[in-house]
Amino acid sequence: MPDAKFLEEYSLYQKFDFDFGKNSFLFPITIVDLPDVNLNMYCPNCNEIRTFRLTHKYNHKKEKDVVIKIFKPPPPPTLEENDLVNLNYICAYCEKFHRFFAIKMGKGLKTIEKVGQFPAWDINIEKTLKKILKGYSEYYKKGKTCEFHSYGIGAFAYYRRIVEDIIGQLLESITDLMSGEELEKYQVALEEVRKTKTATKKIALVKDLLPLILKPEQFNPLKTLHDALSKGLHGRTDTECLEDAESISTSLVFLVDAVLSQKKGQQKYTESMKKILEKQRKKVIKDEKQQDKKIVEERAKVKKVIRDEKTKRNSLEEETVAERKK
Numbered sequence: 001m002p003d004a005k006f007l008e009e010y011s012l013y014q015k016f017d018f019d020f021g022k023n024s025f026l027f028p029i030t031i032v033d034l035p036d037v038n039l040n041m042y043c044p045n046c047n048e049i050r051t052f053r054l055t056h057k058y059n060h061k062k063e064k065d066v067v068i069k070i071f072k073p074p075p076p077p078t079l080e081e082n083d084l085v086n087l088n089y090i091c092a093y094c095e096k097f098h099r100f101f102a103i104k105m106g107k108g109l110k111t112i113e114k115v116g117q118f119p120a121w122d123i124n125i126e127k128t129l130k131k132i133l134k135g136y137s138e139y140y141k142k143g144k145t146c147e148f149h150s151y152g153i154g155a156f157a158y159y160r161r162i163v164e165d166i167i168g169q170l171l172e173s174i175t176d177l178m179s180g181e182e183l184e185k186y187q188v189a190l191e192e193v194r195k196t197k198t199a200t201k202k203i204a205l206v207k208d209l210l211p212l213i214l215k216p217e218q219f220n221p222l223k224t225l226h227d228a229l230s231k232g233l234h235g236r237t238d239t240e241c242l243e244d245a246e247s248i249s250t251s252l253v254f255l256v257d258a259v260l261s262q263k264k265g266q267q268k269y270t271e272s273m274k275k276i277l278e279k280q281r282k283k284v285i286k287d288e289k290q291q292d293k294k295i296v297e298e299r300a301k302v303k304k305v306i307r308d309e310k311t312k313r314n315s316l317e318e319e320t321v322a323e324r325k326k
């Protein structure tokens, strides 16, 4: 399929930009033009993250034609808008566990979306999380379920609730990873944190004091949490909330896992953490790009205003001169 991330992480009905015709001179576009990619997903049989390879793909709507043309080999079915394509995957290691995806072709074959998936959703980092989430793992599961169905508002609300309830404990546990001057500064801020009620304010107090070990490759999970939580739910759409819900859950999971694994003396991040870091890195790059685009647009706007002002002034001057000549 076009992109492993799309199959591994996208929610149902979340649109993924993929222009089939963009890089292809081949028309019509057929199912063969769908690139086959391997996936890295959890296999319950192996109890590990494994590589999944594509076993076969087929286009439902065209199966009828295939049957009709049974006497001569049919050409590969053409892909059209609203077509449904099934992708079957198998764990490359045990060759026992299967995964199925149903993909729908979007308008003008410019987007695709998942309309079905089996098994439904993995919460494969649950084991680590459970330790610290304890009574909140149910909320986490519900948040994940909302995320999977693209109910961004619901997902955001569940994750925010978890953060609100555990942030105090989490911020306290970070002190174990610090020493010397760094720890002193952090503890001063922590005194203020204890007096503060809202999660966003608590995070704001310490977000710039995180130890380097919790800011790999310059990503600050507390800053990401803070930015996402500050936006709140009010007046925002499901789609808008979905992205921030994702940021909240990934930052939270990252922090919890990093604190736990550092305490255990494990230097290595787990596979799922690597994925989260990569996701955050891509998100930061995307945000930066959007920021740059905004700055360029703002500058262009200012330039236009200045230009318009000049034109107005010039024409006014011309009018005055003309008036005087009269």
Ligand SMILES: [Zn+2]
Pocket: 043, 044, 045, 046, 047, 050, 091, 092, 093, 094, 095, 096, 097
């Ligand atoms: Zn397996």
